Amino acid sequence: MAVKRFIRHLLALRSATRSHFPKSTLDAIEDAIRTVEASHHGEIRFVVETALDGNDLWRQCTPRERAIEVFSQQRVWNTELNNGILLYVLMADHAVEIVCDRGIAAREEAAIWQRICHDIEAAFSRGEFRVGAIEGIKALGKVLEQHYPGVSYANDLPNRPSIN
Template identity: 30%
Template sequence: MLLEKEEIERLEKKTAAMERLSSAEFKLVFCKHAWLGIRRKAKQIFKKYRLNETDNRGCVLLLIVEKDREMLIYGDKAVNEKLGEGAWLPIRDAILAEFRQGEFELGLSIGLQMLTDQLAQHFPPLAQAKDEISNEIVFE
């Protein structure tokens, strides 16, 4: 496992804090393999955890495939319409730069902050915000 228990807890709290700054939702998922490709795996996970069912279609998945050392940031419909998939490249690169140094928690923390900075412009926080997606990090 790439993260210790304390790091997982801090990242879950960071996710909750970032979601208060935007009406977007975030989900971090680690899996061992993506046999059919990381994009197909992301689509499966998106449906499995019902990430495509948020009210504003503003969910973003950070998928880390441990064995293949791959990572994909995958946005729901409204996110991609407003930002486009190209918006994720600098964020992914910043996360992976920290991963290469063995700084997994730091990389994800930086990535969450960068995502929030991008998304808050298009998905401002709502007065009656509800947490539609669990902030628990998933390990499959």
């Protein structure tokens, strides 16, 4: 186990995460999700975790592996058209991951998801958490609109971001 990573996660504070994502930012993220979902049949879920627990650190869980676990726990895979997307942030590792359900994953190149993650991480590194999250959601919305156009009436996943 990497000692630096363990210490970084141990010292990560939820209060710091909440200071980067205050209620006004969470409201803005929720509004952005609601707005972009109105133009397509896709679903977006936004989850932020402050740090990994001891078991995940001990088994050297990567941010990607944790994002896949959260994708399952949040039931993002359970959308009607298999077009759910998880936008996952792991604050202690300064990592952003996008996990897509099989419907949308089969229709789009992995490079687009990597670019969106990179753009969000760049905004976060400048301290622009609200801007980075909203611009990332808009970028995901554009991809979903290309592949699942039309007005969506179902809302399979909560629009409110989850902060843990």
